Amino acid sequence: MNVLYVLVPLALGLALVGVAAFRWAVRDGQFDDVDTPALRVLLDDEPTGRRDASASPSTSRS
Amino acid sequence: MTATASPPVREVATEAPCVHCGLPVGSRPAWSGAGEACCCIGCAVVRDALAEAGLDGTYDRLRAVAPSARPAGRPQAPEALALAELDRPGFVEAARPLPGGLREIDLYVDGVHCAACVWLVERLPYEVEGVRDARLDLARARLTVAFDPAARLSEAAEWLARFGYAVRPSRPEAGTASDAERRLLVRAGVAWALAGNVMLVAFALYSGLERGGLATAARWFSLALAVPAVGYGAAPFFRRAWASLQLAWRARDLRRLHLDTPISLGIAVGFGQSAWATVTGRGDVWFDSITVLIAALLTARWLQLRSRRLATEASDRLLAIVPRIARRVSDAGRIEVVEVDALRLGDLVEVPAGEVLPVDGVVETGASRIDRAALTGEARPEPVAEGGLVEAGTTNLSAPLRLCVRAVGEATRVGRLLAWVEKGEVRRAPVVLWADRVGGHFVLGVLVLAALTAALWAWLDPAQLPAHLTALLVITCPCALGMATPLALAVAQGRAARAGIFVKSDEAVQRLIEVGAVVLDKTGTLTEGRMELAAWTGDEAALDLAATLDALATHPVADALVRARGVGPGRVTDVEAVAGHGIRGRVEGVAVLVGRPGWVTVEAAPLPAEWRSALASWADAGHTPVAVAVDGHPAAAFAVGDRIRAEAADLVGRLRAEGVEVHLLSGDHPTTVASVARTLGIARARGGVSPEAKREAVAALQAEGRAVLMVGDGVNDAAALRQADVGAAVGGGTTAALVAADLFLTRRGLAPRRDALDGADAAMRTVRRLLALSLGYNVVGAAAAVAGLVTPLVAAAAMPVSSLAVVGLALLQPSFASGSSGSTAPHDS
Numbered sequence: 001m002n003v004l005y006v007l008v009p010l011a012l013g014l015a016l017v018g019v020a021a022f023r024w025a026v027r028d029g030q031f032d033d034v035d036t037p038a039l040r041v042l043l044d045d046e047p048t049g050r051r052d053a054s055a056s057p058s059t060s061r062s
Numbered sequence: 063m064t065a066t067a068s069p070p071v072r073e074v075a076t077e078a079p080c081v082h083c084g085l086p087v088g089s090r091p092a093w094s095g096a097g098e099a100c101c102c103i104g105c106a107v108v109r110d111a112l113a114e115a116g117l118d119g120t121y122d123r124l125r126a127v128a129p130s131a132r133p134a135g136r137p138q139a140p141e142a143l144a145l146a147e148l149d150r151p152g153f154v155e156a157a158r159p160l161p162g163g164l165r166e167i168d169l170y171v172d173g174v175h176c177a178a179c180v181w182l183v184e185r186l187p188y189e190v191e192g193v194r195d196a197r198l199d200l201a202r203a204r205l206t207v208a209f210d211p212a213a214r215l216s217e218a219a220e221w222l223a224r225f226g227y228a229v230r231p232s233r234p235e236a237g238t239a240s241d242a243e244r245r246l247l248v249r250a251g252v253a254w255a256l257a258g259n260v261m262l263v264a265f266a267l268y269s270g271l272e273r274g275g276l277a278t279a280a281r282w283f284s285l286a287l288a289v290p291a292v293g294y295g296a297a298p299f300f301r302r303a304w305a306s307l308q309l310a311w312r313a314r315d316l317r318r319l320h321l322d323t324p325i326s327l328g329i330a331v332g333f334g335q336s337a338w339a340t341v342t343g344r345g346d347v348w349f350d351s352i353t354v355l356i357a358a359l360l361t362a363r364w365l366q367l368r369s370r371r372l373a374t375e376a377s378d379r380l381l382a383i384v385p386r387i388a389r390r391v392s393d394a395g396r397i398e399v400v401e402v403d404a405l406r407l408g409d410l411v412e413v414p415a416g417e418v419l420p421v422d423g424v425v426e427t428g429a430s431r432i433d434r435a436a437l438t439g440e441a442r443p444e445p446v447a448e449g450g451l452v453e454a455g456t457t458n459l460s461a462p463l464r465l466c467v468r469a470v471g472e473a474t475r476v477g478r479l480l481a482w483v484e485k486g487e488v489r490r491a492p493v494v495l496w497a498d499r500v501g502g503h504f505v506l507g508v509l510v511l512a513a514l515t516a517a518l519w520a521w522l523d524p525a526q527l528p529a530h531l532t533a534l535l536v537i538t539c540p541c542a543l544g545m546a547t548p549l550a551l552a553v554a555q556g557r558a559a560r561a562g563i564f565v566k567s568d569e570a571v572q573r574l575i576e577v578g579a580v581v582l583d584k585t586g587t588l589t590e591g592r593m594e595l596a597a598w599t600g601d602e603a604a605l606d607l608a609a610t611l612d613a614l615a616t617h618p619v620a621d622a623l624v625r626a627r628g629v630g631p632g633r634v635t636d637v638e639a640v641a642g643h644g645i646r647g648r649v650e651g652v653a654v655l656v657g658r659p660g661w662v663t664v665e666a667a668p669l670p671a672e673w674r675s676a677l678a679s680w681a682d683a684g685h686t687p688v689a690v691a692v693d694g695h696p697a698a699a700f701a702v703g704d705r706i707r708a709e710a711a712d713l714v715g716r717l718r719a720e721g722v723e724v725h726l727l728s729g730d731h732p733t734t735v736a737s738v739a740r741t742l743g744i745a746r747a748r749g750g751v752s753p754e755a756k757r758e759a760v761a762a763l764q765a766e767g768r769a770v771l772m773v774g775d776g777v778n779d780a781a782a783l784r785q786a787d788v789g790a791a792v793g794g795g796t797t798a799a800l801v802a803a804d805l806f807l808t809r810r811g812l813a814p815r816r817d818a819l820d821g822a823d824a825a826m827r828t829v830r831r832l833l834a835l836s837l838g839y840n841v842v843g844a845a846a847a848v849a850g851l852v853t854p855l856v857a858a859a860a861m862p863v864s865s866l867a868v869v870g871l872a873l874l875q876p877s878f879a880s881g882s883s884g885s886t887a888p889h890d891s
Contacts, residue, residue: 004276008283011259011262012259015255015256015258015259018255019251019252019255022248022251022255023248023251023252026244026247026248026251027244027248031244031247032199033199033200035199035200036180036197036198036199036200039176039177039180039200040177040180040181040184
């Protein structure tokens, strides 16, 4: 049963990581609009334009 | 609406579904390469792209993802002043700075309504220099753009306008999810994480971990996790409970206590008893029940807050119809672009044709026609001359005007109407208030029961008293009761939003089922809301010649003809517009005359006798008849008017069958209103009603004891919408997603209105079922607790079961189901 002394803090630590990630996602505005991304994935295309998409910064912060 | 007996009548099928997204194509469809009608160029482009790539199967998938419906976009000329505002240095500076010297701004985009629009609008960075990123929030029509401050945003707006999307700056403070909402979501997330871990440990305790060091460690571990859950997660409940306690104390009235009080009491007692049991090592712990309860309640609150925000944003878009900058004429006669706030009374402002007036004022120089549809609902443009009063929010149609400023901003007529609308608080549903009031009695009941239990067990077995008392208080904690109504209503509102029906207040859902009278405004609700070619007779070629000539005129009648027929290739010369009569000119050398029948008779020759019945029936239907003469001979006649929507008669009949009175209250010309009412069989109709009188008329109906559903589409209806028990605003075209009503319908047409009534019915049935369920649970739970049957294990099982039952029923409710709302199939069959 001694393994519990490792596993329980480990579980807590994982939960903490999860909460931190969730908090970051909420602050980042990822839950502000939950409808459009679902449509975006249907249509997103390899950019054929002149600019590289990876150069675009994220605009979700506000 | 048009005489069926008249010669060939060309109708434009506006209700046919777009091949790409399924929304009505409107009166000016865009065409795909294969010649199919689409609602907007975005759809046509994507349709072609998909067909080319052999990806037609996409449509099966798109049908499943019901797009948030929006009114069809029409290609529009970008408004010069709005473009100027986008490039103003102050505007760019107000944008949020991003790392790397970029700026970010939110814009409203009118006319986006499906996945294709998302794709098209988000191609901005690849098409316009200086735009780095574009993200569209479809449900709210909000575009977030990251751009280089050196670039001109107006180029982006012009590019979007080519596809029929009109761009409007949003007020900087409005829109993004409020901090309160985000904080609540984080709170709920933390609460769930804590609850999950406490449950994990609780399972160990239930499955036999009774004694020993490990059990003690598990209890302390649960306590450690429960402390933040109660201290941080449940803090809002304690705050509100404390406020209600103070209120009840001051009023000396226990019924003032609302539902947060028993919730807080349950949490506090459960936590206190469990903490004591942990410290002393004797008794039961309830940490799992408490933490799950907190998390579930927080989630319900968050859902509620979120659905409310989506609805209130509609009113922000309404404010965006009045421009925020104006062209001021300085003393030296120069024109400078200034912010509206900088204008003073008596300043001179110039408004070119085609722009929206930024201020209330008196015409100083110039004569033009203005479109007051947004303000008064009058669809026919009205002439204005020097000395005439004009209002902000109306559109100058034909010639430049100079105005002497009379009122700015909040002081304008539109500003005052909006202020009245905004004043109305978010009202809570009576059933929610009832649940809150029940909370008061609930506390009393629980306290009485607690006393009874204490007395009973003091007599039976004093040693077990604390355990059973706690069990009672925890199990009667009205988790389900507190969650049932808000959750059911929030879910119903979420569903409704997907179907293009935004519900602002819970109250509206409940009031909808009590509606006894429906008041409709004519413009845009029963009709298309703008001038269209309704019917024609005579020579088709003459009609095309007339359209070619009319392309040079700025009259709305001419616009309607040009929209319907397109502009021919002929060269137009010798154009002369005769005010009040018509226009004459030469197309490829042929003399063409377009104007009032009387004028054409005088200028050319009398009209053929066989047209007489058609002309008379058009006039009867409230349409404007126009004659065309080619080479001095009458060749064709056509009628222009605001056409009645196809499904209007059906809805009116259905409502009457359900015993709901239908009224028509319009700012339009009385003759037009009378003819529409006659066509649809509406007995009670009044035309020429001012916005203020509309509100009084609604109040008069309410005085008769009827709950009134007011349906309207403009600023002119705003006051009446707010006065009504339920106000439903209809968004349409560029007049934007309108008005702070209780309901906000993004889809045009009348079908959404019936969906709203049906959906509300189903939602309220769900609410009642949930209330019965949760009250039943609490009664049974209380009885079991008094009898001493509730152990922490029973509570741990009963609590989630009741909560899950409530959540499950709320989620599975049949209200606003996509089948009945038909968001993919706008036809109301």
